[in-house]
Amino acid sequence: MSQLAIWIGRSFIELSRKTGAEIRNKRVSYSINSMAANLKSALTGFAEEGDHVTMEWQLPYVTVERQLGSATAFLTTAGTEHWLELNLPLVPNHWSTQIEYAPMPLSRDLCFGVAERMSPHGKVLRSPDPADLDFLVEKLRMNKITHVAVGFLHANKNPENEQKVVQHFREKGFVVSASHEWDANFEERPRFWSAVIESYVDSFLTEKRQEIETVLNDLGITTQKLPGENHKWFKAMPFLQFSQATVYCGPDEMLWYMPNQNPVWKSTFGVLAAPGLGAEKITPHPLQLVDRNFWKSLAWSDSSVDWDLGPMCFGKGLKPTLLDLFHATGKLVPTPGLAERLSDKNSKKIMDTLRAYTRVDGGHRNENDILDGLLRTVAENWRLQMPHVGTIQLVGPLAPTILNIFKHVGLDHGITLANEDFYISENILRLVSQ
Amino acid sequence: MSESLINTRLYHLFENIFASTPRAAFVTSEGEHLYIRGETLADIATLPTSAQICLQYLQLEDGDVAICNDPYSGGSILSSFTLVAGMSAQPGSARGKGKNLADFLIAVKLALKPRVTLSEKLDQEGIRIPPTPLYIGGQMNEALFAAMSSHPDFPPELKLSLPQEIKKILELRERLQRAIAISRFDLSRLEIKKLLRASAQQMREAVYELAVGEARADFEIGPKERLKLRTEVADGKVVFDFSGSDPGVTHHLTFQGTFGACAGALLAFLRKPIPLNSGTLSVVEVIAPKGTIVNANFPKPVALGMTDGLDVIANLATQCLSAIDKTHAVANSGSTHCAIEIRFNNGKRFYDRVHPGTGASAKQAGLDGHSLWWRAQLRTSIEEIERRHPLIYESVTLRANSGGSGMNDGGAGVAKTFRVLEEAHLVWSFTDSHHKPLGYGGGKAALGPEILVYRAGSELGPDGAPIPGEKIKLPARGEMKLHPGDRVSLLAPGGGGFGAKTQT
Numbered sequence: 001m002s003q004l005a006i007w008i009g010r011s012f013i014e015l016s017r018k019t020g021a022e023i024r025n026k027r028v029s030y031s032i033n034s035m036a037a038n039l040k041s042a043l044t045g046f047a048e049e050g051d052h053v054t055m056e057w058q059l060p061y062v063t064v065e066r067q068l069g070s071a072t073a074f075l076t077t078a079g080t081e082h083w084l085e086l087n088l089p090l091v092p093n094h095w096s097t098q099i100e101y102a103p104m105p106l107s108r109d110l111c112f113g114v115a116e117r118m119s120p121h122g123k124v125l126r127s128p129d130p131a132d133l134d135f136l137v138e139k140l141r142m143n144k145i146t147h148v149a150v151g152f153l154h155a156n157k158n159p160e161n162e163q164k165v166v167q168h169f170r171e172k173g174f175v176v177s178a179s180h181e182w183d184a185n186f187e188e189r190p191r192f193w194s195a196v197i198e199s200y201v202d203s204f205l206t207e208k209r210q211e212i213e214t215v216l217n218d219l220g221i222t223t224q225k226l227p228g229e230n231h232k233w234f235k236a237m238p239f240l241q242f243s244q245a246t247v248y249c250g251p252d253e254m255l256w257y258m259p260n261q262n263p264v265w266k267s268t269f270g271v272l273a274a275p276g277l278g279a280e281k282i283t284p285h286p287l288q289l290v291d292r293n294f295w296k297s298l299a300w301s302d303s304s305v306d307w308d309l310g311p312m313c314f315g316k317g318l319k320p321t322l323l324d325l326f327h328a329t330g331k332l333v334p335t336p337g338l339a340e341r342l343s344d345k346n347s348k349k350i351m352d353t354l355r356a357y358t359r360v361d362g363g364h365r366n367e368n369d370i371l372d373g374l375l376r377t378v379a380e381n382w383r384l385q386m387p388h389v390g391t392i393q394l395v396g397p398l399a400p401t402i403l404n405i406f407k408h409v410g411l412d413h414g415i416t417l418a419n420e421d422f423y424i425s426e427n428i429l430r431l432v433s434q
Numbered sequence: 435m436s437e438s439l440i441n442t443r444l445y446h447l448f449e450n451i452f453a454s455t456p457r458a459a460f461v462t463s464e465g466e467h468l469y470i471r472g473e474t475l476a477d478i479a480t481l482p483t484s485a486q487i488c489l490q491y492l493q494l495e496d497g498d499v500a501i502c503n504d505p506y507s508g509g510s511i512l513s514s515f516t517l518v519a520g521m522s523a524q525p526g527s528a529r530g531k532g533k534n535l536a537d538f539l540i541a542v543k544l545a546l547k548p549r550v551t552l553s554e555k556l557d558q559e560g561i562r563i564p565p566t567p568l569y570i571g572g573q574m575n576e577a578l579f580a581a582m583s584s585h586p587d588f589p590p591e592l593k594l595s596l597p598q599e600i601k602k603i604l605e606l607r608e609r610l611q612r613a614i615a616i617s618r619f620d621l622s623r624l625e626i627k628k629l630l631r632a633s634a635q636q637m638r639e640a641v642y643e644l645a646v647g648e649a650r651a652d653f654e655i656g657p658k659e660r661l662k663l664r665t666e667v668a669d670g671k672v673v674f675d676f677s678g679s680d681p682g683v684t685h686h687l688t689f690q691g692t693f694g695a696c697a698g699a700l701l702a703f704l705r706k707p708i709p710l711n712s713g714t715l716s717v718v719e720v721i722a723p724k725g726t727i728v729n730a731n732f733p734k735p736v737a738l739g740m741t742d743g744l745d746v747i748a749n750l751a752t753q754c755l756s757a758i759d760k761t762h763a764v765a766n767s768g769s770t771h772c773a774i775e776i777r778f779n780n781g782k783r784f785y786d787r788v789h790p791g792t793g794a795s796a797k798q799a800g801l802d803g804h805s806l807w808w809r810a811q812l813r814t815s816i817e818e819i820e821r822r823h824p825l826i827y828e829s830v831t832l833r834a835n836s837g838g839s840g841m842n843d844g845g846a847g848v849a850k851t852f853r854v855l856e857e858a859h860l861v862w863s864f865t866d867s868h869h870k871p872l873g874y875g876g877g878k879a880a881l882g883p884e885i886l887v888y889r890a891g892s893e894l895g896p897d898g899a900p901i902p903g904e905k906i907k908l909p910a911r912g913e914m915k916l917h918p919g920d921r922v923s924l925l926a927p928g929g930g931g932f933g934a935k936t937q938t
Contacts, residue, residue, distance in 0.1 A: 078829075079827070079828055079829030079830065080816065080827070080830050081831060082802075082830070082832050083816065085802075085803075086789075086803045086804070086830070086832075086848065090801075090804060090809065093809075094701070094706070094707040094708065095701040095702040095708075095809075096701075096705045097702045097705060097762070097764040097792075097793070097795060098795055098797060098798055099792065099801050099804070099806065100798075100801060101801070117826075119820075120817065120820040125897045125898060125899075126896060153816055153827075154817055154820070156817075187815035187817050187818055188817050293442055294636055294706070294707065294708060294709060295437070295438035295439075295442055295632060295633070295636055296438055297436070297438035299442055370439075373439040373443075376443070377439070377442055377443050380446065380447065380617055381450060383616075384450035384451065384613060385453075
């Protein structure tokens with residue numbers, strides 16, 4: 001019997017298998033739409049019938065970020081139905097007469113007030129009326145809503161009112177999450193949002209989990225430990241703890257981890273009580289698009305291409321990304337999982353497009369200087385966001401590429417590659433073995 | 435290396451270093467503003483001016499820190515304190531002015547809970563601190579700090595946090611020095627002039643994209659308190675001329691406040707991410723006659739002018755710009771935040787306000803419940819407020835039908851109602867002009883602001899609270915006693931609608 005660990009990250013699947021003292025690793029890229037097929041193909045020839053599998057994934061976070069979840073109702077203290085929306089960050093983040101709230105995983109039309117009230121000290125001032133709840137049940141059924149999040153003021157002091165509503169809706173067949181299930185030290189917004197996202201991601205992740213179960217069963221891997229027991233999708237990830245300052249370098253995310261970092265999740269719509277990945281984001285990430293900025297200098301924009309669609313160097317996109325720039329300037333190291341996706345088809349087009357951008361610079365510099373300038377700006381930006389500690393290790397599929405860029409611009413002091421190729425799945429395996 | 439690339443690199447350096455400091459500026463000792471980051475219109479010009487004035491009066495050296503909040507020395511309102519730290523390009527290497535005088539200044543704003551007062555003079559709005567050396571030669575000036583913090587109006591939260599804030603601004607200075615050295619930026623006067631010239635050139639090009647022309651608008655804040663504005667867009671510059679405006683009665687702004695509101699309006703009208711520095715701001719000219727609403731004389735109180743008044747100016751400027759360039763036109767946004775303060779008998783005070791809705795444009799409806807001119811995130815928690823103060827929020831919601839209708843509707847303002855549980859004293863002051871936020875091109879005007887008090891009735895509701903009794907509509911400013919069970923409703927104005935609504 002061998003132990004098998006699977007990590008489904010944002011764009012890569014990692015596999016680690018331990019037989020006796022030997023550990024083998026594998027990394028493949030995947031797309032969310034064909035996740036099950038990609039996983040099956042990766043496991044074929046790597047795993048064996050009878051393996052004991054433990055799987056973890058980043059998919060709950062990806063589901064929220066890419067808005068892949070499904071409609072959920074939010075029941076809150078009457079009179080505060082708009083409270084979450086009114087506290088959303090604004091976009092764009094510069095002065096503009098056309099501003100909007102950041103996208104949220106909740107529709108205003110599905111926020112309902114419940115006539116209930118709890119005092120700040122946890123005394124019930126008003127209990128929810130079952131007749132009011134029945135009315136809401138009918139309303140939600142008419143709208144074909146199956147998932148409900150509940151967030152009442154001061155439920156962290158006394159969850160009685162929330163529990164009554166949770167029970168009422170569960171008895172009627174709804175999948176329900178509630179704010180009191182999260183850390184009571186958080187104020188209402190982080191708790192409410194956590195209840196909302198738990199509900200929001202449930203349908204999508206349940207479906208993905210079932211697909212994976214089928215794949216594993218087909219391969220005869222029937223002893224399974226998969227995420228999402230009892231519809232709980234967000235939990236601390238101890239296998240993402242590092243003993244030294246570490247930067248994870250992926251194609252569509254760069255994250256830095258400090259030892260013992262608090263896993264508070266700073267989402268695009270606010271801080272959450274649900275634990276995050278325990279990392280800080282570093283920008284720009286390699287899939288951000290290259291564009292001209294206010295000074296008409298070559299820089300990166302806030303937009304990025306989707307990993308599933310791919311950048312130009314995968315023979316797909318039309319606009320150059322930073323990854324294309326790394327490829328065009330010979331800095332990209334084709335590590336496993338990345339190499340298979342690279343295509344020469346668009347190489348000329350990438351250079352032509354980047355050349356076209358460089359012409360706007362006023363013709364004072366040649367194109368190599370301009371591309372070099374952008375590499376320098378990117379590397380400086382990364383370095384400024386990294387922690388000020390003695391040594392930082394780079395891990396992940398793009399780690400050799402990122403180190404190349406730091407070296408190229410002379411900012412590699414104190415930055416090293418991890419001793420061995422790093423696999424999150426191997427960390428999972430270690431924890432399972434303990 | 436081209437100016438555009440250096441500007442880009444330098445901008446990202448500042449964005450990273452100041453990422454956790456939302457209100458900050460980096461200024462040269464010659465008064466050039468290399469970087470400004472703000473959350474309010476006031477920040478745009480007050481932060482760099484505070485820095486300059488501190489240097490002018492205090493001869494700050496590398497590592498020295500000064501504090502000020504005086505609106506007439508570059509500050510905004512008395513509850514906003516600015517810390518200014520001196521910085522050399524490299525530690526111990528000032529650019530040769532004899533001693534180790536700072537080459538650069540870092541200004542950081544510490545915004546505390548504002549006060550709502552009915553003062554006639556600035557000094558009644560709180561403690562006024564002119565530029566004061568607080569941390570000199572690596573040491574806190576303890577005697578001065580003790581004297582300052584023993585003043586009855588000195589905010590107790592600042593007394594506790596100030597040493598930590600000084601540490602933070604000095605850390606920012608160290609990070610900046612290190613980053614500038616590692617990246618080998620040449621920040622000589624000549625280079626800085628070149629960089630700012632490049633920014634000014636790009637900004638002029640952005641303004642050239644606007645239609646050329648002139649427009650006038652006025653706004654009556656109250657009787658004998660009229661604002662007049664003539665705006666002219668020409669030759670890549672924008673002039674905002676307030677000649678003919680009345681002296682302030684309730685609203686008084688400093689020149690820096692007015693400048694920030696006009697500059698902010700232009701930036702918002704252009705809708706582009708534009709870095710703020712002396713170069714980009716050089717296209718803005720503001721004519722604000724001394725002694726009028728827009729350039730008040732000491733000791734006029736500024737609390738209302740430098741909050742609501744900034745929104746009034748920015749909305750008026752946007753109205754003029756919309757008249758000149760119809761392709762970017764936008765309806766008026768709400769101009770007041772209906773600020774109130776409740777003083778409880780235990781000495782605690784509760785401050786609250788509500789966001790107005792924004793005006794609609796041809797492209798989109800106005801935003802509900804958030805001011806166009808206030809980029810700070812609301813960080814309040816209902817639970818925390820209810821724990822700290824004897825009051826209960828009954829609703830925090832969108833004010834129904836408060837946005838003007840139109841082809842695109844204006845945004846709704848916020849409506850908040852809370853019930854006090856103990857005897858208290860209410861003070862309020864807001865811009866209750868007869869001007870409603872105007873629609874544009876056939877769009878309807880929005881509802882104006884209101885503050886209402888509902889006295890507690892004699893009967894109890896289902897939650898045990900007294901049902902509302904007598905309703906009192908409050909005038910623009912005043913104070914009154916509140917009794918247990920009384921409710922206060924703050925109703926923010928909406929934004930104007932855009933275009934005529936088509937019949938379906």
